[in-house]
Amino acid sequence: xxxxxxxxxxxxxxxxxxxxxxxxxxxxxxxxxxxxxxxxxxxxxxxxxxxxxxxxxxxxxxxxxxxxxxxxxxxxxxxxxxxxxxxxxxxxxxxxxxxxxxxxxxxxxxxxxxxxxxxxxxxxxxxxxxxxxxxxxxxxxxxxxxxxxxxxxxxxxxxxxxxxxxxxxxxxxxxxxxxxxxxxxxxxxxxxxxxxxxxxxxxxxxxxxxxxxxxxxxxxxxxxxxxxxxxxxxxxxxxxxxxxxxxxxxxxxxxxxxxxxxxx
Amino acid sequence: xxxxxxxxxxxxxxxxxxxxxxxxxxxxxxxxxxxxxxxxxxxxxxxxxxxxxxxxxxxxxxxxxxxxxxxxxxxxxxxxxxxxxxxxxxxxxxxxxxxxxxxxxxxxxxxxxxxxxxxxxxxxxxxxxxxxxxxxxxxxxxxxxxxxxxxxxxxxxxxxxxxxxxxxxxxxxxxxxxxxxxxxxxxxxxxxxxxxxxxxxxxxxxxxxxxxxxxxxxxxxxxxxxxxxxxxxxxxxxxxxxxxxxxxxxxxxxxxxxxxxxxxxxxxxxxxxxxxxxxxxxxxxxxxxxxxxxxxxxxxxxxxxxxxxxxxxxxxxxxxxxxxxxxxxxxxxxxxxxxxxxxxxxxxxxxxxxxxxxxxxxxxxxxxxxxxxxxxxxxxxxxx
Numbered sequence: 001x002x003x004x005x006x007x008x009x010x011x012x013x014x015x016x017x018x019x020x021x022x023x024x025x026x027x028x029x030x031x032x033x034x035x036x037x038x039x040x041x042x043x044x045x046x047x048x049x050x051x052x053x054x055x056x057x058x059x060x061x062x063x064x065x066x067x068x069x070x071x072x073x074x075x076x077x078x079x080x081x082x083x084x085x086x087x088x089x090x091x092x093x094x095x096x097x098x099x100x101x102x103x104x105x106x107x108x109x110x111x112x113x114x115x116x117x118x119x120x121x122x123x124x125x126x127x128x129x130x131x132x133x134x135x136x137x138x139x140x141x142x143x144x145x146x147x148x149x150x151x152x153x154x155x156x157x158x159x160x161x162x163x164x165x166x167x168x169x170x171x172x173x174x175x176x177x178x179x180x181x182x183x184x185x186x187x188x189x190x191x192x193x194x195x196x197x198x199x200x201x202x203x204x205x206x207x208x209x210x211x212x213x214x215x216x217x218x219x220x221x222x223x224x225x226x227x228x229x230x231x232x233x234x235x236x237x238x239x240x241x242x243x244x245x246x247x248x249x250x251x252x253x254x255x256x257x258x259x260x261x262x263x264x
Numbered sequence: 265x266x267x268x269x270x271x272x273x274x275x276x277x278x279x280x281x282x283x284x285x286x287x288x289x290x291x292x293x294x295x296x297x298x299x300x301x302x303x304x305x306x307x308x309x310x311x312x313x314x315x316x317x318x319x320x321x322x323x324x325x326x327x328x329x330x331x332x333x334x335x336x337x338x339x340x341x342x343x344x345x346x347x348x349x350x351x352x353x354x355x356x357x358x359x360x361x362x363x364x365x366x367x368x369x370x371x372x373x374x375x376x377x378x379x380x381x382x383x384x385x386x387x388x389x390x391x392x393x394x395x396x397x398x399x400x401x402x403x404x405x406x407x408x409x410x411x412x413x414x415x416x417x418x419x420x421x422x423x424x425x426x427x428x429x430x431x432x433x434x435x436x437x438x439x440x441x442x443x444x445x446x447x448x449x450x451x452x453x454x455x456x457x458x459x460x461x462x463x464x465x466x467x468x469x470x471x472x473x474x475x476x477x478x479x480x481x482x483x484x485x486x487x488x489x490x491x492x493x494x495x496x497x498x499x500x501x502x503x504x505x506x507x508x509x510x511x512x513x514x515x516x517x518x519x520x521x522x523x524x525x526x527x528x529x530x531x532x533x534x535x536x537x538x539x540x541x542x543x544x545x546x547x548x549x550x551x552x553x554x555x556x557x558x559x560x561x562x563x564x565x566x567x568x569x570x571x572x573x574x575x576x577x578x579x580x581x582x583x584x585x586x587x588x589x590x591x592x593x594x595x596x597x598x599x600x601x602x603x604x605x606x607x608x609x610x611x612x613x614x615x616x617x618x619x620x621x622x623x624x625x626x627x628x629x630x631x632x633x634x635x636x637x638x639x640x641x642x643x644x645x646x647x648x
Contacts, residue, residue, distance in 0.1 A: 161373040
C-alpha cells in the first residue's frame with residue numbers, strides 16, 4: 001500500500017513537471033506567442049519578407065582576396081559607410097563596419113615571417129555573422145540577435161551600451177558610439193537610421209537592402225571581388241566558389257563558425 | 265537605529281561633509297559623461313572596458329569577504345568573530361552598492377538600464393551577475409539589520425535569520441564566481457580564457473577583502489574606541505596572508521600554463537602587463553609594484569608574531585590590499601584587451617573625468633559605509 005502511494009506520487013510529480021516544463025520551454029526558447037523573439041533565451045528571429053525580398057536559409061559572403069585592390073576596397077568602405085550613416089571619427093573611438101586591414105591581422109595563426117609582402121597585403125574585415133555568435137550569447141537584453149537566415153542584427157533602441165558584445169566578439173567587428181555620431185556625419189542617408197551616443201553597432205549584411213531585393217552594397221561595388229549568397233543552396237555562387245577554390249575563415253578554432261569566407 | 269547616524273561628533277560631520285563634497289565633484293564629472301557620452305573616458309574601440317568595470321570587479325571581491333567571518337563564526341563556532349561580523353556584513357552592503365554604481369556609470373545608455381529586467385536573458389552572464397549582486401545586497405541588509413536589532417534589544421536573533429546567514433555563504437562565493445564568468449567565457453580573449461580565473465578572483469578577494477576590514481576596523485578603533493576583541497584582527501590577518509599565497513600560487517599556475525604551452529594569443533597579454541609588448545607597456549611598473557607589494561605583504565604577515573603587532577599588521581594589510589587592487593583594478597581588465605583580437609595595440613589610461621566619476625562613486629560607497637558603521641558601533645557601545 002505504502003509503496004503504491006509513493007509510486008503514485010512519483011508518477012504524478014513527474015507528470016506535473018513534464019506537463020509544466022514542456023510548453024514553457026517552447027515558449028522560452030522559440031516563438032514566444034506573438035512576440036518575434038524568445039521570451040527569456042536569445043533565439044532566432046523570423047525574417048519578415050516583402051514581395052521582392054532576397055531570402056536564404058543561410059546567408060554567407062565569399063571574399064576573393066586576389067581580386068581586391070586599393071580602389072575597390074576604398075569604394076566598398078566608402079559606399080557602406082555612407083549609406084549606413086557611419087560617421088568618420090578621428091582617433092581610437094572610431095566606428096567601422098567594414099575596413100581594410102593587413103592579412104596578418106586577419107589571419108593571426110596562418111601567416112609566417114617568410115611572407116612579409118603577403119602578410120602586409122590588405123584585405124577586408126567585417127562582421128562574420130557567425131553561426132554560433134558569442135555577441136548574441138553575451139548580450140543581456142537581446143539587443144543583438146540572430147535571424148533565421150543567419151544575419152546577426154542590432155536593435156539600436158534596446159542596446160544599453162554595456163559593450164559586453166564587444167568583449168565577446170573575437171574579431172573586433174563591433175563599434176561603440178562613444179559620442180553623438182550625427183555630429184560627425186557630413187551627409188545623412190534618410191533611408192537608414194542614424195544612431196545615438198551610447199549604443200553598439202556593426203555590419204548587418206545589408207538586411208535592409210535584402211528586404212528590397214537588392215544585394216549588399218559592398219558586393220554591388222566590389223567589381224566581382226565579393227560574392228554573396230545562400231549556403232543552403234548548392235547552386236548558389238558562394239557554394240560554387242567554396243567548392244572550387246580553397247578558402248579560409250578567421251579564427252575557426254574558436255567555434256564561432258564564421259560565415260565570411262576568404263579565397264586565398 | 266538609524267538615529268545613531270545623525271548624532272555625531274564634529275569629526276564625524278566633517279567627514280560626511282568631505283564625502284558629500286567628493287560626491288558633488290563626481291556628479292559634476294558624471295554630468296559631463298551624460299551630456300557628451302563615454303568619449304570623456306580613456307576607453308576606445310579596442311579597450312571597451314576600463315576603470316569602471318575594473319573597480320566593479322575588484323569591489324565584488326571586497327564585498328564577498330564577509331563570508332570569511334561568517335564561515336568561522338557559524339560553521340566553526342569561532343565566536344570571537346561575532347563582534348566584527350556586523351562590520352563584515354555592512355561592508356558587503358556598501359561594496360555591492362559601489363559595484364552597482366560602477367556598472368551603471370559604465371553604461372552607454374543608462375536610461376535603458378531596466379531593459380535587463382524587461383528583456384531578461386539568462387544566456388547572458390551579465391543577467392546572472394545582476395541577480396547575484398542584488399541578492400547579495402538584500403541578504404546582507406537583512407542579516408545585518410536583523411541581527412543588530414536583536415543585539416540592541418539583547419535578545420537572541422530570530423531563528424529564521426539563520427537560513428539567510430547560511431545562504432550568504434554560497435551566495436558570497438557566487439558573486440565573485442559569476443563575475444569571473446563574465447570574462448573567462450569569452451573566446452578570443454586569451455588573458456581571461458582560463459578556468460583558474462574564478463578561483464583566482466576568489467583568492468585575491470579573500471585577501472583584499474579581510475585586509476580592508478582589518479584596516480577599517482583600526483580606523484573605527486581610533487575614532488570611536490571600538491574594541492574588536494583581543495586577537496580577532498590578527499586571526500583575520502591569517503586569512504589575508506593565506507588567501508594571498510593561494511592567489512600568487514594560482515597566478516604562477518597561469519604563468520606556467522601560458523608560457524610552457526607557448527600559445528601566442530595567451531602569452532601576449534601577460535607579456536604586455538609584465539614586460540611590455542612591441543614597445544607598449546604603460547602598466548609594467550604598476551604590475552611589478554603589485555607583485556612586490558604582494559610578496560612583501562606575505563613575508564610580513566606569514567610570521568605569526570608580526571600579526572600580533574598592530575603596526576606590522578596594518579602595513580602588511582595595506583601592501584596586500586593595494587597589490588590586489590592594482591592586479592585586479594588596473595591590470596585585469598585593461599590587460600585583457602591589449603593586444604586586441606587583430607593583434608593591434610591600443611593602450612588604455614583612464615581620463616581625469618573618468619577618475620572624477622570614480623572618486624564620486626567611491627565617496628558614495630564610503631558614505632554608506634560610514635553611516636552603517638556609525639549605527640553598528642553606536643549600538644554595540646550602547647549595550648556595553
